[in-house]
Amino acid sequence: MGGFGIGSNKPTGQTQQENAEQNAKRRSWIGRQMEWMGVIAPLTDPEGRMIAKETHENLQIQAHKSEVLNEKDHQKHIHEYGIKVVKPDFNVPRKFPNSCRTTWLGHATYLIELPPQVSSNCTRGVTLLFDPIFSSRCSPSQYVGPKRFVPPPCSISDLPPIDMVFISHNHYDHLDVNSILQLQKLSEHHKRPTHYFVPLGHLNWLKETGISEKCITEMDWWDEVDIKVFVQNTIDTDIMVVCTPSQHCSGRGVSDQNTCLWSGWLVSQGIESKRLTDKDRAAELKPVDTPFSVFFAGDTGYRYFPPNMTPIQISELPCCPVFSQIPELYRPPHISLIPISTGSTLSFLKKFGIEASAPHHLTSSVHCDAADAVALHLDLKSKCSLPMHYGTFTSGPKEGLDSIRLLKEACQSAGVRVNESEMSLYKEQVKDHADDADQGKSRFEIFAMGEIGEVMM
Numbered sequence: 139m140g141g142f143g144i145g146s147n148k149p150t151g152q153t154q155q156e157n158a159e160q161n162a163k164r165r166s167w168i169g170r171q172m173e174w175m176g177v178i179a180p181l182t183d184p185e186g187r188m189i190a191k192e193t194h195e196n197l198q199i200q201a202h203k204s205e206v207l208n209e210k211d212h213q214k215h216i217h218e219y220g221i222k223v224v225k226p227d228f229n230v231p232r233k234f235p236n237s238c239r240t241t242w243l244g245h246a247t248y249l250i251e252l253p254p255q256v257s258s259n260c261t262r263g264v265t266l267l268f269d270p271i272f273s274s275r276c277s278p279s280q281y282v283g284p285k286r287f288v289p290p291p292c293s294i295s296d297l298p299p300i301d302m303v304f305i306s307h308n309h310y311d312h313l314d315v316n317s318i319l320q321l322q323k324l325s326e327h328h329k330r331p332t333h334y335f336v337p338l339g340h341l342n343w344l345k346e347t348g349i350s351e352k353c354i355t356e357m358d359w360w361d362e363v364d365i366k367v368f369v370q371n372t373i374d375t376d377i378m379v380v381c382t383p384s385q386h387c388s389g390r391g392v393s394d395q396n397t398c399l400w401s402g403w404l405v406s407q408g409i410e411s412k413r414l415t416d417k418d419r420a421a422e423l424k425p426v427d428t429p430f431s432v433f434f435a436g437d438t439g440y441r442y443f444p445p446n447m448t449p450i451q452i453s454e455l456p457c458c459p460v461f462s463q464i465p466e467l468y469r470p471p472h473i474s475l476i477p478i479s480t481g482s483t484l485s486f487l488k489k490f491g492i493e494a495s496a497p498h499h500l501t502s503s504v505h506c507d508a509a510d511a512v513a514l515h516l517d518l519k520s521k522c523s524l525p526m527h528y529g530t531f532t533s534g535p536k537e538g539l540d541s542i543r544l545l546k547e548a549c550q551s552a553g554v555r556v557n558e559s560e561m562s563l564y565k566e567q568v569k570d571h572a573d574d575a576d577q578g579k580s581r582f583e584i585f586a587m588g589e590i591g592e593v594m595m
């Protein structure tokens with residue numbers, strides 16, 4: 139049996155004024171984001187009735203109505219459109235004993251297997267799962283709404299034991315009731331508890347879905363907790379979790395818009411769990427217990443820009459300050475998971491020809507495009523970033539390929555290296571001009587969906 143010990147560690151030294159400023163900033167974000175609610179189409183059930191707020195009852199029913207593309211369709215997609223999905227085998231041991239294993243499971247779902255501790259003989263690291271969605275639609279109904287273009291690379295029952303699940307917010311493409319229910323079964327199967335980390339306002343939803351309250355930690359922006367995760371029976375690993383702000387919004391129905399918080403997550407292992415002082419910053423990281431940190435940006439915008447501006451004009455506009463604060467307050471993340479595209483709703487609208495009236499600037503306050511993603515990577519001083527939030531709930535085969543092409547172009551113009559795995563089918567789209575001198579630079583790594591990547595620092 140595994141387990142957890144959690145100690146809350148509210149940030150220290152925060153004055154009342156700083157708190158008030160933070161709250162005011164948050165209120166102004168909410169106000170601005172409310173303006174964009176008009177671009178999100180209300181969802182209806184098959185009879186055309188508007189869906190207000192889900193009930194636990196109908197959620198249970200939907201759990202049996204999931205459907206995914208069959209194998210024949212899947213092969214057709216690979217053949218015709220070059221969309222590649224790899225079935226991961228998590229039983230295959232690491233090639234490198236101290237690597238961090240990363241698996242993009244579609245959309246914003248990432249499995250991270252942290253490096254095993256150096257001070258033990260553990261072969262398995264702590265497992266983190268971010269924004270799990272394995273359903274075929276991200277919608278209140280499995281009959282209508284944005285649908286997966288490609289199937290999930292595996293099912294939840296194929297996953298290794300999951301120690302920690304992180305939810306960024308409650309939009310349907312990030313908080314999926316079917317997946318939460320199946321994760322509970324996985325936890326029971328492995329006889330290991332899974333602990334959920336959610337931003338404020340999500341505790342009751344998870345409890346109503348059947349998760350025990352002792353397995354849920356609800357956090358406000360900049361809250362920190364220290365956790366001991368017991369891996370392989372006797373060894374425990376020290377983990378620090380920070381709930382970080384993001385620039386987004388929330389809501390699952392027409393009546394609950396922005397009533398729950400949205401966030402990113404910083405998860406560190408073997409790194410002292412406190413905000414850095416100047417002395418800490420100057421000191422070298424102590425080589426204990428494989429220090430490693432992962433930042434998950436969740437769903438976020440970087441900067442709002444109005445229409446008809448040039449890229450240079452846009453780059454001079456103010457941006458969300460959080461991403462440059464994170465490496466200052468803590469340390470630059472080893473790995474960052476960064477959204478590179480608008481995701482599901484805009485794609486869904488594009489299917490109906492609404493593309494012309496819904497260009498990126500309309501959602502720039504709440505979603506990153508490729509250039510934003512690269513700016514965010516640089517602000518974070520991230521050593522390695524991986525793209526997410528693309529190529530899954532898309533309007534067609536071209537959209538995922540375009541997302542990667544734009545990311546590579548944005549990386550090129552910002553001098554950020556791109557590494558692509560052999561399995562990635564995006565390889566030939568943009569010629570990589572990086573030479574040996576770029577090898578040491580911070581980078582984006584692109585893996586195929588479902589491919590287990592091993593990231594070394």
Ligand SMILES: [Zn+2]
Binds near residue numbers: 307387437
């Ligand atoms: Zn969202």
